[in-house]
Structure formats: structure tokens, C-alpha cells
Amino acid sequence: MILLTSSKLPTVGMTIFSQMSQLAMQHNAINLSQGFPDFMPDAQLLNSVDHFIQKGFNQYAPLGGILSLKEEVAIKIENSHQAIYHPDAEITITAGGTQAIFTTLATFISKGDEVIIFEPAYDCYEPSVELFGGIVKRFQMKAPNYEIDWSEVKNLVSEKTKMIILNNPNNPSGKILTENDVQSLIQIVKDSNILILSDEVYENIVFDGKKHLSLCQYLELKERTMIVASFGKLFHITGWKVGYCAAPKEMMAEFRKVHQFNVFCVNTPIQMALAEYMKDEEHYLHLNSFFQEKRDFLRQGLASTSFELLSCEGTYFQAVTYQNISGKDDFEFAKDLTINHKVASVPFSAFYKDHLNENVIRLCFAKKQETLERAIENLAKL
Ligand code: GLN
Numbered sequence: 001m002i003l004l005t006s007s008k009l010p011t012v013g014m015t016i017f018s019q020m021s022q023l024a025m026q027h028n029a030i031n032l033s034q035g036f037p038d039f040m041p042d043a044q045l046l047n048s049v050d051h052f053i054q055k056g057f058n059q060y061a062p063l064g065g066i067l068s069l070k071e072e073v074a075i076k077i078e079n080s081h082q083a084i085y086h087p088d089a090e091i092t093i094t095a096g097g098t099q100a101i102f103t104t105l106a107t108f109i110s111k112g113d114e115v116i117i118f119e120p121a122y123d124c125y126e127p128s129v130e131l132f133g134g135i136v137k138r139f140q141m142k143a144p145n146y147e148i149d150w151s152e153v154k155n156l157v158s159e160k161t162k163m164i165i166l167n168n169p170n171n172p173s174g175k176i177l178t179e180n181d182v183q184s185l186i187q188i189v190k191d192s193n194i195l196i197l198s199d200e201v202y203e204n205i206v207f208d209g210k211k212h213l214s215l216c217q218y219l220e221l222k223e224r225t226m227i228v229a230s231f232g233k234l235f236h237i238t239g240w241k242v243g244y245c246a247a248p249k250e251m252m253a254e255f256r257k258v259h260q261f262n263v264f265c266v267n268t269p270i271q272m273a274l275a276e277y278m279k280d281e282e283h284y285l286h287l288n289s290f291f292q293e294k295r296d297f298l299r300q301g302l303a304s305t306s307f308e309l310l311s312c313e314g315t316y317f318q319a320v321t322y323q324n325i326s327g328k329d330d331f332e333f334a335k336d337l338t339i340n341h342k343v344a345s346v347p348f349s350a351f352y353k354d355h356l357n358e359n360v361i362r363l364c365f366a367k368k369q370e371t372l373e374r375a376i377e378n379l380a381k382l
Pocket residue numbers: 015017018033034035036171
């Protein structure tokens with residue numbers, strides 16, 4: 001037998017999302033842990049994929065993606081953020097947001113480079129930075145408001161800072177960046193060569209009439225930013241694993257050098273179908289109100305329970321504290337909730353390197369009304 005003498009990620013196990021989904025399955029619990037819809041995507045989109053398969057679109061796509069889809073993406077970005085990207089040179093279709101993030105880090109991070117992240121942080125940032133020898137510097141946003149103290153962030157910057165990773169709207173806190181946040185970020189990076197990775201996969205899921213501020217709207221940021229987005233979130237197709245990224249052409253050219261050896265290109269018939277489907281912006285313009293209804297349904301249902309709701313400005317996720325219910329740490333509480341009360345969630349400590357426990361869990365409301373109803377019923381018993 002071969003003896004593996006080292007691991008590149010010695011402390012990493014299975015992601016919290018897979019762990020909690022597995023636990024939910026094992027205990028037959030309602031799965032509000034991993035973020036994915038439990039309802040069908042639009043039949044028109046499903047039929048269109050079938051159509052393109054039958055028509056023979058079954059071989060490799062161009063490595064950057066199918067031009068008609070990149071053109072639709074460029075139009076969407078221009079309409080929503082008034083930012084111009086050249087469809088062919090500045091947009092790449094990826095195998096989901098996570099691959100776009102991984103490839104960006106593989107492209108730009110070398111040994112000793114420092115990368116600033118904001119916790120609670122999506123789980124793939126840190127290990128992906130470390131795989132390429134990067135060093136992670138973190139700013140902790142804390143419950144209940146998850147605000148950013150930019151003077152502290154500034155203190156994290158050194159001459160080794162290569163990149164800042166932002167996730168807006170933030171998974172798991174549901175917090176969005178304000179104009180003040182963005183202006184503070186501009187102050188920090190201007191006159192530097194710091195790159196930005198802006199994970200905006202929930203950009204179309206922002207509530208209460210608030211506006212998503214994409215970093216591509218700011219010229220001082222656009223020139224240094226890789227924007228990452230997800231068709232999975234846009235069209236309820238997380239399992240198709242298709243996303244895209246947008247960046248200035250010099251950055252994108254470097255990205256593609258790595259992308260071609262990483263995935264080469266992405267699923268052809270799905271790209272063809274998405275290009276058709278995106279022509280009608282009605283297919284995504286109402287996502288905010290669609291998910292706001294779900295958020296409000298869950299919030300109303302939980303209002304009379306012992307859980308306390310934190311604010312939720314965007315994403316699929318409602319954060320709640322359970323301090324009136326249990327003194328357990330959030331991981332133990334989430335396990336207990338899954339096994340004994342049949343509702344799976346994600347503990348916030350999983351999003352902090354030091355496992356900061358503030359008795360907060362994340363509930364995914366991208367679910368059918370009946371799923372949310374059953375979950376509320378169970379949660380109300382606590
Ligand atoms: N983005 C999803 C979440 O936050 C999970 C995706 C995954 O499991 N990698 O739940």
C-alpha cells in the first residue's frame with residue numbers, strides 16, 4: 001500500500017454543506033442547510049437544453065464560453081450595473097462560481113502573497129488561497145450586524161497584499177455592502193496593485209428595494225476586479241454548475257491560461273440554452289421579489305418562536321440566534337436540531353477560522369412553501 005506522507009490541506013475535511021446535507025438525509029430532516037432550491041427550474045429552460053442536445057450541440061465549446069452566451073452576460077451586466085465588458089475578451093463561462101474563484105486564485109496567488117478575507121467567509125476561499133502558497137489575513141464581522149471596520153481592514157494591508165476577497169451579498173450573513181463600504185474599499189486600494197475578487201453570486205437576490213452595488217460600477221475598482229457570478233442562483237439550477245466571471249482583458253487573458261488546463265471549457269448544450277433563455281430579462285428581473293416572499297414567509301413563521309431573527313438584506317439565507325433556547329455551541333446545536341427536531345441548518349462557526357461561536361445558525365429559504373411550513377412547525381416546538 002502507498003503511504004501518503006503529506007497532505008496539502010491537512011486540516012480540511014468534507015465541507016460543512018456536504019456534512020449537514022448528509023446528516024439531514026441520514027436523519028430524514030428537512031434540509032435548510034446547503035443552499036439550493038428544492039423546486040424545479042423553468043420548464044422552458046429544461047426543454048431548451050434537451051433541444052440543443054438533440055440538435056447535436058454535444059461537443060466542446062470554445063474555451064472562454066459560447067459567444068452568444070457571453071454577449072447576453074455582457075448585456076445583463078451593462079443593463080444592471082452600467083458597466084461595459086467586451087463579451088469575447090472579458091467574460092468567461094465557468095463550471096460554477098467555485099471554479100471561477102479557484103481558477104482566479106490559481107492565476108494570481110503565489111507563495112507568500114497575502115489575501116484579505118472577511119469572515120464569516122464562504123468556505124472555499126481560505127483553502128484555495130493556501131493551496132497556492134498564499135497567506136490569509138482576516139477581518140471578522142460579528143453578530144448581530146456584521147459591520148466592517150475599514151480602519152482595521154486598512155491595518156491588514158501590507159506591501160505583500162495581493163488580493164482582497166469580498167462576498168456581496170454575503171453568504172452566510174445576508175449582509176450587503178453600502179456605498180460607504182465601497183468608498184472605504186476604494187480608499188484602501190487606490191494607488192496600489194491590489195486585485196479584488198468580488199464573489200457576487202447572490203447579486204440578483206437583494207431585498208426591501210435595496211440596491212446591489214456591484215464593484216464593476218466603480219471604475220477605480222473595475223480595473224482590478226474579477227467579478228464572479230452564478231447561473232445556478234439566477235435560474236434555480238445549482239446542480240448544473242455553470243457560472244461566469246468578468247474582468248478587464250489583461251486579467252481575463254491570464255485567467256484563461258489557467259482555465260484551459262483546469263476545465264478547458266464548459267458544457268455546450270447548457271450554454272446554448274442559457275444564451276436563448278437570457279434574451280428575455282423577465283427570466284431574472286423578478287428574482288428579488290420571488291425570494292423576498294420566501295424570506296418573509298420564513299421570518300413571519302419564526303417571529304413567534306424562541307429564535308431571534310437577524311437582518312437579511314440578500315442571499316438565500318436567514319441567520320437566527322438560539323440563545324433563548326440552548327447554551328450549546330452552534331455546531332452541537334445544529335446537529336441536535338437535525339437529529340432531534342428534523343431541521344438541518346449550518347452553524348456560523350464553520351465560516352470562521354477560529355470557529356467563533358455566537359450562537360447563530362443559517363437557514364436556507366430557497367425552498368417550496370410547504371418545506372418552509374414544515375420547518376417552521378418543527379422550529380416552533382423549541
Ligand atoms: N453555496 C452553497 C451554500 O452556501 C453550497 C455550495 C456547496 O455545497 N459547495 O450552501
